[in-house]
Amino acid sequence: MNLLIYLKKNIFLYLFFTTILIIGFLIFKDYGLYLDEDNSRENGLVSLSYVIEIFFPTLTSGIEQFTNVPNIHDYYQQGNGVVFDAPMAFFELIFNINDSRTFYLFRHFFNFIFFFTSLIFFYKIVRKRFNSLFMGVVGVLFLFFTPRIFAESFYNTKDIFFMSLFIIALFTAINFLEKKTYKSALLFALATSLMIDTRIVGIYMPILVCFFYIIDLLRDKNFTKRNIFSLLIFIFFSSIFIIIFWPFLWEQPIQNLIAVFQNLAKHDVDIYNFYLGEYVKAKNVPWHYLLVWISVTTPLFYLIFFIIGFFLIIRRFISRLLKIEENESYNDLWRGKKELHDLIYVFTFLIPLFVVSLLGSTLYDGWRHLYFIYPSFLMICLFGLNYINTFMFKKFYQVKYFIIILTILPLGYWMYQHHPNQNIFFNILVGKDFNNKFEMDYWGISNKGALEYIIKNNNQIVKITNINTSDLNLSKNILEKIDRDRIEIVENFQDADFIINNFRDWNGLTKPQNYKIPQNYVIYHEIKVDEVVINRIYKNKNIILN
Numbered sequence: 172m173n174l175l176i177y178l179k180k181n182i183f184l185y186l187f188f189t190t191i192l193i194i195g196f197l198i199f200k201d202y203g204l205y206l207d208e209d210n211s212r213e214n215g216l217v218s219l220s221y222v223i224e225i226f227f228p229t230l231t232s233g234i235e236q237f238t239n240v241p242n243i244h245d246y247y248q249q250g251n252g253v254v255f256d257a258p259m260a261f262f263e264l265i266f267n268i269n270d271s272r273t274f275y276l277f278r279h280f281f282n283f284i285f286f287f288t289s290l291i292f293f294y295k296i297v298r299k300r301f302n303s304l305f306m307g308v309v310g311v312l313f314l315f316f317t318p319r320i321f322a323e324s325f326y327n328t329k330d331i332f333f334m335s336l337f338i339i340a341l342f343t344a345i346n347f348l349e350k351k352t353y354k355s356a357l358l359f360a361l362a363t364s365l366m367i368d369t370r371i372v373g374i375y376m377p378i379l380v381c382f383f384y385i386i387d388l389l390r391d392k393n394f395t396k397r398n399i400f401s402l403l404i405f406i407f408f409s410s411i412f413i414i415i416f417w418p419f420l421w422e423q424p425i426q427n428l429i430a431v432f433q434n435l436a437k438h439d440v441d442i443y444n445f446y447l448g449e450y451v452k453a454k455n456v457p458w459h460y461l462l463v464w465i466s467v468t469t470p471l472f473y474l475i476f477f478i479i480g481f482f483l484i485i486r487r488f489i490s491r492l493l494k495i496e497e498n499e500s501y502n503d504l505w506r507g508k509k510e511l512h513d514l515i516y517v518f519t520f521l522i523p524l525f526v527v528s529l530l531g532s533t534l535y536d537g538w539r540h541l542y543f544i545y546p547s548f549l550m551i552c553l554f555g556l557n558y559i560n561t562f563m564f565k566k567f568y569q570v571k572y573f574i575i576i577l578t579i580l581p582l583g584y585w586m587y588q589h590h591p592n593q594n595i596f597f598n599i600l601v602g603k604d605f606n607n608k609f610e611m612d613y614w615g616i617s618n619k620g621a622l623e624y625i626i627k628n629n630n631q632i633v634k635i636t637n638i639n640t641s642d643l644n645l646s647k648n649i650l651e652k653i654d655r656d657r658i659e660i661v662e663n664f665q666d667a668d669f670i671i672n673n674f675r676d677w678n679g680l681t682k683p684q685n686y687k688i689p690q691n692y693v694i695y696h697e698i699k700v701d702e703v704v705i706n707r708i709y710k711n712k713n714i715i716l717n
Contacts, residue, residue, distance in 0.1 A: 180304055187308060188291065191315060195283045195325070200276055201591040202325045203619030204649050206642060208275065211328055215256025216240045218418045219264065222257075243419060252368040252417060255282070255332045271648035271655075279325050282332055286324040289335035290314060292342045293546060299345060300512050300550065301557055309556070309575055313549050316582045318589075318596035319468055320545065326616065330542040336366040337373065337543040344380045344515070347405065348387065349508055351398045356405040363405075364412030371431055372523070373543070377409060379518055383511065386504065443679025444535050445610045450679035453535035458528050464538040465548075467601040467609070472578040473552050474598075480555030484513045513554060520547035535677075536613045592617055595700040606683045606703045612673045615641030617698050617706040619649055621671045624696050625708060626654045629668075634659045636667040638686055639675045664689050670709040 221243040259278050268274045290311050297303075297310035315321060323331050340362040347359040359377075366373040384402055388394045413428075414420045420427050443450040446460060466474065491504050505511045523544050527534070534540060560571040586593050594616055597605045605611070618641055625633055635658060637643050643660045650658070661667050670692055674683040688709050695710035 184294075184304075184308075187311075188287075191290065191311075192287055195287060198591065199279050199283050199325050202279060202322065203616040204275060204645050205326055205614040205616060206645070208278070208326070208328070209645055209648075211251075211256050212260070212274070212278070213240070214246075214251050215253055215258075215260030217243050217246045218253040218257045219260040221418050251329075252370060253419075254336070254365050254369045254416060255285075255328050257418070259328075270652060272651060275649045278328055282328045283325050285335050286331055289338040292339045293549075296338070296342050296345065296546075296550070297553060300509060301553065305571075306553060306557060310549060310553050312575070312579055313473060313552065314546065316579050316586070317470065317473070317545070318582065318586050318593040320542070321586060322591065322593035322616075323539070323542075327539070330539045333366070333369045333373070334543045334545060336362070336369055337376070338546050340366045340373070340376060341515075341519070341546065344376065345512060347401075348380065348384060348511065348515075351384075351401045353401055353404055356401040357408055360405050360407075360409035360412055363409050364416055367409075367413055368417040370543075371435060375522055375526075376519060377405075379522065380515070381406070383515065387511070390504070440533055440535060442535055442677035445676075445679075445682065446608075448608050448682075450682075452679070454533045455531075456534045460534055461524060461527065461538050461541060464609075467597050467605075468537065469548075469598065470578070470582055471598045471600065472574075473549070476555035476559070477548060477552040478555070479558060480551040480553070481517070483558060484517055484551065484554060488514065488517070513551075516547040516550040516554075520544045520551065537610060589700050591620070592698065592700050592705065595703075595705050597701070604703065605701075606674065606705070610675070611683070611700075611703070611705045613675050615639075615646060615673050615675060617673055618643060618646035618671060620698055621673075621696070621706050621708050622646060622650060622658060623654070625669055626650070626657060632657050632659060633668045634661045634666055635669045635671060636661050636664060638670050638672045638688070640677045641673055641675050643671060664692075668711050668714045669695065670711075671706065672709070673706045674704075 217240055220240050259274075259281065262268070262277065263274050268277065293314055294307045294311050298307035301307070320331065320334075340359070343355070343359040343362040347355040349355075359380075363373070363377045366376070381402065388398055391398075414424045419431075440453050442453050444453055444456060444460075446456070447463070451457070451460075487510070491506075491510075505514055523541055526532075527541070556571075556574070559574070585596070589595070592612075594614075595611055597609070601608065618637075622635070622643070625635065635643060647655055647658055647660065664670065670688065672686055672688075674686070676682075691711060691713050692709040693712050694707060696708040697704045698706040
């Protein structure tokens with residue numbers, strides 16, 4: 172009987188994750204390009220060119236097909252790691268991918284595959300914490316059915332890829348703290364280095380874990396030299412791996428790493444955010460910017476569960492701290508491995524929020540730069556949900572299924588209804604007319620759909636321009652070649668058949684509803700989310716098209 176139950180559970184899990192994978196396979200081609208995707212591609216080509224020159228000089232002719240690839244020492248974006256971009260550039264070279272649509276779809280496909288992999292690790296994290304297949308599946312559903320995360324898992328090769336690595340590093344961190352073996356130290360070092368080499372800000376996580384590791388040693392009267400050696404192995408190999416996986420660090424590791432931190436500190440993008448109905452400079456956002464964005468773009472039930480879980484964990488932690496003062500011992504800081512897990516989730520969530528707010532960091536495009544704290548947010552959320560299931564409905568355990576259905580089904584329907592524009596999700600806290608309060612399609616993802624609509628409904632070459640700060644030439648690159656050949660992007664209105672507007676103005680000059688369109692243009696098509704226009708096409712009424 173136990174074997175039968177085991178097989179049923181495993182079959183269910185295989186079907187569950189296979190379904191997610193199939194969904195990704197079916198729709199990954201539906202999404203457009205984000206504004207910096209060409210820069211991310213170039214970032215990979217720069218490092219690939221450098222590696223080829225060192226190890227495979229006979230292949231340098233192959234990289235020459237990519238024109239204008241800067242030298243790695245002169246490249247201006249050295250703060251960005253290449254853990255994703257360099258392998259993608261390598262595959263592009265090896266498979267001789269010359270078509271823009273093909274190599275961008277290739278990037279999107281693998282970004283989703285990596286996100287899918289992180290879902291499996293997230294399941295393991297939740298399962299380890301709650302010892303429940305049900306909670307593990309719910310955790311994956313919560314992450315997968317977060318509309319903005321879902322959409323960006325296909326094209327956001329920066330923030331979602333980093334979040335995926337963060338999940339994997341978090342899993343290895345938990346194992347390292349629990350087992351303290353050489354193997355767990357090496358795996359944590361590997362995952363951590365990949366995460367840091369994607370974004371240097373990830374360095375705070377291993378520092379935090381080492382802090383808890385040392386406290387755990389102080390609590391354990393029976394700790395052995397092996398435990399200390401495991402920590403030293405982690406520190407040594409993570410340092411080595413960080414250098415290995417980041418070519419920019421090869422020649423002068425310490426000096427170049429310092430340069431990366433300096434570039435990060437000086438990061439100053441001269442753009443504006445449309446926030447709470449006004450334009451605010453990215454380098455001067457108010458302290459509540461992140462909190463508000465998280466609050467209005469996260470599903471409401473997740474927020475409720477999070478508030479409950481956060482309150483309970485913090486209350487317990489304060490109680491433990493008071494007992495430490497009484498007993499002068501670390502033993503009451505946490506009781507058991509699960510309480511330690513909860514502290515890690517709380518601190519990995521809170522520390523980036525506090526640091527960013529205190530340092531007055533440059534922030535733009537919503538809260539995407541801090542997506543990596545979302546898995547920790549969800550772990551706290553699941554703690555709150557588990558409390559509700561365990562204590563509030565102890566005698567009526569079936570209620571938990573109703574709660575999950577009530578949470579997931581409306582989200583799933585909304586995501587299906589607004590595909591592929593799930594990146595414009597706002598919850599009910601935002602109120603009506605969110606376009607008058609917040610940025611909408613800040614990356615111009617919907618431009619792909621706008622271009623496709625124009626091509627589908629016209630049989631000849633069309634001239635198109637835009638009236639915002641997005642890049643139609645980039646958006647055009649993910650279309651089929653036969654469609655790209657029928658589109659000419661022009662600069663001036665008088666030369667255009669169509670105008671596209673996705674209401675993004677990083678210069679902070681025009682609010683979404685204040686764009687002025689030439690009188691000889693009429694509305695041709697609108698892309699809407701929740702009855703709000705996120706992209707509008709205008710047609711020149713003086714031009715006759717077939």
